[in-house]
Amino acid sequence: MSVEELRAHIAAIGDEIGLQKKLLEKLETAIRALRQLNAALDPVVRLPLEISSEIFLQSLATSPSRARGAAIVLLGICNTWTDIALATRAMWMAVHITFPVATILRLGEDPVDLVSAGGKISIRHVFGQAGPKVLGKTFVL
Known part of the structure; x- marks a missing residue:
C-alpha cells in the first residue's frame, strides 16, 4: 500500500468517524426525549413520595439478603426510582x-x-x- 493510499484510507476513516459522531448525537438526543416522556408517563413518578416509598418497601423480599439485592435493583431502573429508593430510609436501615x-x-x-x-x-x-x-x-x- 502506497503512502497516498494510506492517507486516503485514513481520510475515509476520519469521515466515517465524523458520520458516526453525528449519528451518536442524534441517538443521544432521541434517548433524552424518550427518558423525559417516560418520566412524565411513569405512574410511580406521579405518586407522592410516601406512597412510592411504601410500594418499594412492600416489593422487597422477606429474606434480608434478597431484600438488599432488590433495593440495589431499584437503584438501577431510572433516576427517579433511584431518588425514591435513596429517600426511603427504611430500605437502608440494615446492611x-x-x-x-x-x-x-x-x-x-x-x-x-x-x-x-x-x-x-x-x-x-x-x-x-x-x-x-x-x-x-x-x-x-
Missing part, C-alpha cells in the same frame, strides 16, 4: 453482608473495620459498643 463461614470463624472477637475512600474506621466507633453480630452465615451491622 447485610454475607461472608463465608471460615471468614466469620477467623474473626472471632477481633475488631472489625470498615474501609472506605476516606480511610478505615472501626465498626464499633460507627455502631457503638454493641458492634456487629454474627447471625448464622450473615454478618449484620
Whole structure:
C-alpha cells in the first residue's frame, strides 16, 4: 500500500468517524426525549413520595439478603426510582453482608473495620459498643 493510499484510507476513516459522531448525537438526543416522556408517563413518578416509598418497601423480599439485592435493583431502573429508593430510609436501615463461614470463624472477637475512600474506621466507633453480630452465615451491622 502506497503512502497516498494510506492517507486516503485514513481520510475515509476520519469521515466515517465524523458520520458516526453525528449519528451518536442524534441517538443521544432521541434517548433524552424518550427518558423525559417516560418520566412524565411513569405512574410511580406521579405518586407522592410516601406512597412510592411504601410500594418499594412492600416489593422487597422477606429474606434480608434478597431484600438488599432488590433495593440495589431499584437503584438501577431510572433516576427517579433511584431518588425514591435513596429517600426511603427504611430500605437502608440494615446492611447485610454475607461472608463465608471460615471468614466469620477467623474473626472471632477481633475488631472489625470498615474501609472506605476516606480511610478505615472501626465498626464499633460507627455502631457503638454493641458492634456487629454474627447471625448464622450473615454478618449484620
